[in-house]
Amino acid sequence: MEWLPFSTAEWVAIRLSLRVATVAALTSLPLGILVAFVLARKRFPGKALVDAVVHLPLVLPPVVTGYILLMLFGRRAPIGAFLEQTLGIVFSFRWTGAALACAVMGFPLMVRAIRLTMEAIDPRHEQAAQTLGASPLWVFMTVTLPLAFPGVLAGIVLCFAKALGEFGATITFVANIPGETQTIPSAIYTYTQVPGGDEGALRLSVVAALISLCTLVVSELIARRTGRRGVNIE
Amino acid sequence: MEWLPFSTAEWVAIRLSLRVATVAALTSLPLGILVAFVLARKRFPGKALVDAVVHLPLVLPPVVTGYILLMLFGRRAPIGAFLEQTLGIVFSFRWTGAALACAVMGFPLMVRAIRLTMEAIDPRHEQAAQTLGASPLWVFMTVTLPLAFPGVLAGIVLCFAKALGEFGATITFVANIPGETQTIPSAIYTYTQVPGGDEGALRLSVVAALISLCTLVVSELIARRTGRRGVNIE
Amino acid sequence: RAAGEPRPILFFAAASLQTALNAVAAEWQRETGKKVVFSYAASSVLARQMESGAPADLFASADLRWADWSQERKLIRPETRRNLLENRLVLIAAANSGDQIRIAPGFALAGAIGDSRLATGDPASVPAGTYAREALTKLGVWDQVSPRIASTENVRAALALVARGEARFGIVYATDAKAEPRVRVVDTFPAGSHAPIVYPFAVTTASTNPDAQVFLNYLASPTAVRIFEAEGFTLQRRGS
Amino acid sequence: MISFACKLARPGFDFDVTFQSNAGITALFGPSGAGKSTVIRLLAGLTRPDRGHISIADEVVLDTDRQCDVAPHKRRIGMVFQDAQLLPHLSVRANLGFGRWFTPRDLRRIGFDPVVEVLGIGHLLSRRPDSLSGGERQRVAIGRALLTSPRLLLLDEPLASLDEDRKLEILPFIEHMRDEFGIPTVYVSHAVEEVARLASRVVKIENGHVIATGTPAEVLAPTSLAKAAGRFDALSILSGRVSRYVEDYGVTIVDHPAGEIVVPGRIEPSANAVRVVIRATNVTLAIGRSENVSVRTVLAGRIAHIETDGGPFALATIELKGGEQLKAYATRLAVDRLGLDAGDHIQALVKAVAIDERGISGLHVVDQV
Amino acid sequence: MISFACKLARPGFDFDVTFQSNAGITALFGPSGAGKSTVIRLLAGLTRPDRGHISIADEVVLDTDRQCDVAPHKRRIGMVFQDAQLLPHLSVRANLGFGRWFTPRDLRRIGFDPVVEVLGIGHLLSRRPDSLSGGERQRVAIGRALLTSPRLLLLDEPLASLDEDRKLEILPFIEHMRDEFGIPTVYVSHAVEEVARLASRVVKIENGHVIATGTPAEVLAPTSLAKAAGRFDALSILSGRVSRYVEDYGVTIVDHPAGEIVVPGRIEPSANAVRVVIRATNVTLAIGRSENVSVRTVLAGRIAHIETDGGPFALATIELKGGEQLKAYATRLAVDRLGLDAGDHIQALVKAVAIDERGISGLHVVDQV
Ligand SMILES: Nc1ncnc2c1ncn2[C@@H]1O[C@H](COP(=O)(O)OP(=O)(O)OP(=O)(O)O)[C@@H](O)[C@H]1O
């Protein structure tokens, strides 16, 4: 790949960014679907609060979100320490932490996308499935979720795109360690901080834009194949 | 308001942030609806490209977006100079610029939300309106748009929330001038840059979170009144 | 802004100078009744904004490179430029840690870090990081230490990592370490181990505000010096 | 005048329908999946054919050869979809007013109040479509289409889920539209009487192709012994002139060359002929006079032809005095027992009570109070 | 055994329906907006009443007083919605298989292939609901409900948009379900013959209240001169025993104490009585023998009562030999001309061809090939 105008460090950042974005988008998906479903369909006291918490990463400056993550998921922090001891999962200064930061930052977008499509589903479809013997869980799996597929897809795309661009929370939470936590945006930031780094910043920005273009094209193709009415089950 | 624990500068930032977020969310709405409609309903060559451009602010680090805005809408920049001469609109280092930056950053979220609900509309409703003599524009105004209302509402909320938290592009584009361009997130940033600023950062973060909570509650109430099927026209 | 009232000075300053500059400006306003408006951001951002026509009167950079960059583009007046402040680089640890280590050529920093991290500004972009790399290189420990570096966007983030115990050590400015009670200075880097850490100040080319130069001079006044020193800065000899 | 010729290939379904009609009401008739709704959608401009030419009242609205395709909203049609398709975000009132609003004021010929009254939806005006029953929804859809004062009315099984009483209120109204405003109508229905009563032209479609077109008498009268189930669709249509209304008995006597036809209810005498639809299954054949039965309509004629096959039924074609044909079903058993044969002179007995009001145009049934 | 008692207040609509039925098929009958679909939805558990008690086959599925409300998916119902409601993201095959999949294997009593064949949807299996015609959609919905092998079948106007031929194929199948698997069924329909043929109990609803329940004969037979339009809904149901099938003529002779009833088609002789539905409008009265008409079914009886009013019609109640009652409509004109009066002995003539197959259970029409 020498013919491509990227330094090794840049290649590392690109690969890492892809990994982080993919992991962030996919691992946050189950929780995203669950939260979206609860917000779309249930009424309970404190619902607005849950909604607000979900939106928090959007509302707070990324740096603040990064600090909060540090305070919760750092090695010395309550949840972080617990996870390390019980499951051996370490976030601090690892790419997993970058993925967590990206997932958190992308979460409001994902939840909203899924929620919107779920709210648009005609409840009579779910009623029809019920009369056919599907329990609420099965209705969710076989009707709600497939019909909400356009939203799920959009949620993945949004979270992925956000993860490609997320930088403030990531760098605050897990710093900017080449090969471990230096994603494309961190690398771009580094370039913008030095005089004459514009060219490198531009190069990587184009890469990020191209990756997102690919993602969009792919998602568009998937969406077209599955159609307006969500995923087709055979 | 002396009993509230905010300095005058903080009050200024809060008021400015509210103004910037409101203007950003509302002024970008018409274009957001238009772009969402085109992406949801039309097929044309280069559609993926338009889609990618819309997503760009999500994918690029905010700093880069800020630089791009600076290069396009700065006083010395082509569009910026043109707008200043013809319409007298100045963005650079004005709160209007902050609103522009927030609008741009929130745009992908807004477009996606509106687009998702538009895609979920049963095209037979639009066909029915057509047979009743409504031209495409009227169909859009009387059927598509009211039925897409939940998405429009979500788009406004997302853009507003994003504007409350947006900082990277804003500070890069219009700096961090108290009373003019220092929004809540910029003020928080300033606090986080110095030791001992944590308390101020926390205070302002709570304010941002509360404002977004209010927005969410209000939007939830509106959504409940209008119902799943969009806005009810009499 | 009421008509007739003089236009306040717009001061583009590196975010790390915030506390000190705010205090000086408050003092100046008390004395003269004139206001200074600050826009704090990263030096790089400020420089670029000036390039695109920002109406700034004064520029204070935390980074020599961006001052030079601005000067090349004739954004600041070279004759007004002066390195007003100087800072020191220190090695820090969490306040409750017992780590003791003396900075010396070839000192066992890597061993002391262990599998933890050394937090500092990004050597490639953040000045503190650049100075840290220079110092560690000069002391002959950079190669061992560099894989354990956790570089951050700014010094404050590095400070937070150390304060929360995520990173065992950090290299930050003396001013930052002084203001953060949860960290403790382990040792100060010798002055010769790195280029002087200076903060260039200058009046911008675009400035039309006569007060700009006046305030710049005021920053060297004894009142200002007292404030700066209280914050942990050291004062440069005039004109260097 | 409607002229329709469209081709459309769908996987497993080949659609090629051509017909012309300048009837007031043209009925589309045919089994489920035949392509009736497709014709309606093509007429409305909601589906584009692979190739086609459609003109309505001498205006070409579609010509794929000449790249002409008038947009649906410019075709000025009033359409009732098979599944109502009310706009979910509008109240019933707004749904009704929707099309009206887009109709230029000087073209609004149909009044809001009479439509609402006939359809019995006055109490629903402020409701949302979601909360309507199936039949209520369909009625609102009919009203909405009528209120556009359309140039062409497209009705896709508009009465399918309505009860008989309601149908009998709405049908005259549709006729009224046809007569008063001259709105040509294309009507899809599975109900033979409805078709026979309303339509002056029937297009019978099967499997995407026209298998018969003509007057209701031509298309619906059994030309051969159809399969057993089809015999209820078989009818004859006789033209007569109103002779008088017998006040005492609430019946109208229609003069027909072959005899008097007694029809319950009042038909206003007019210069025009009235059409009486008689189901082939409702005709009883008798040899010689049969004064002792409770049937007052006795038409004299001659058996032109009796068709039989292995099944239980026989279909007799009777040439009535005056030339019109009347079809009559009987069991083969009865035909044999009576010894009926072609050439025999017989009496055709038609029970007045079995004449369906839906089958007589211009009839106003006199309800007892 | 279904026991139903629910109250529900909606703005402008007060619903309070109570009925019991241990019939195989219970018909819900009533005008548009009466509350039929509401009953169905309450039975399915999709709507909650303000107060109510529902039990199906001795299991209480709803009792608001005891906080008991069995979830819809546990009620093991097969439901056909008024508007099909196919799952849009599933193929026809998957829609059909959906409910089946949730049915425990040992409870699956109804086979896929016969259902698909009877409904004529074999060629649609890989299609999406979006691309089906109205009638096709309805047929798939019927199949889907049947394939759950339900404990209770709820059919909301399942045949409304189907043509006669198709109806005649599906009706016997529904009867077959009732007879073979003993699945109790609640059936909403506007078609009198369908109701009369299928149901052994009819619940007539109007405006949210039960106005009559009973056997079809009780509810549907005209107890008084209804308004004119209603007379087509009036019928009598006679019970007889199959005597023989006359091979030569393709007709079945049903023995009735008052005479032989000739029915087209073959009915298998069985120990059970067959029900023959006779519309009051299809009965002709004759004084003395009338050998010369093409009617083979002649039932002897005595006029019990003739009801008239100011309108054109008269409704005669005839006491047949054996005790069953037969209702007959005639014009008042005919009654006067024949001088008919209560107590007269008369002959009731019923045309075999006018007996609707939909009105006879167990009938297999012999199609000629
Ligand atoms: N989008 C489609 N793709 C493939 N086939 C289709 C599509 N739409 C309709 N069809 C088929 O075209 C045929 C005609 O459909 P159409 O809706 O015109 O029937 P119809 O005569 O209205 O029937 P019904 O009386 O059941 O409403 C049907 O066989 C249907 O399956």
Ligand SMILES: Nc1ncnc2c1ncn2[C@@H]1O[C@H](COP(=O)(O)OP(=O)(O)OP(=O)(O)O)[C@@H](O)[C@H]1O
């Ligand atoms: N959500 C609702 N809010 C208010 N009224 C309702 C609602 N749903 C149904 N109704 C009313 O309840 C009545 C009964 O409705 P239902 O659907 O049971 O009628 P139906 O007998 O099935 O009529 P149809 O034959 O027209 O389908 C109707 O008058 C209807 O308008």
Ligand SMILES: [Mg+2]
């Ligand atoms: Mg159709």
Ligand SMILES: [Mg+2]
């Ligand atoms: Mg209903």
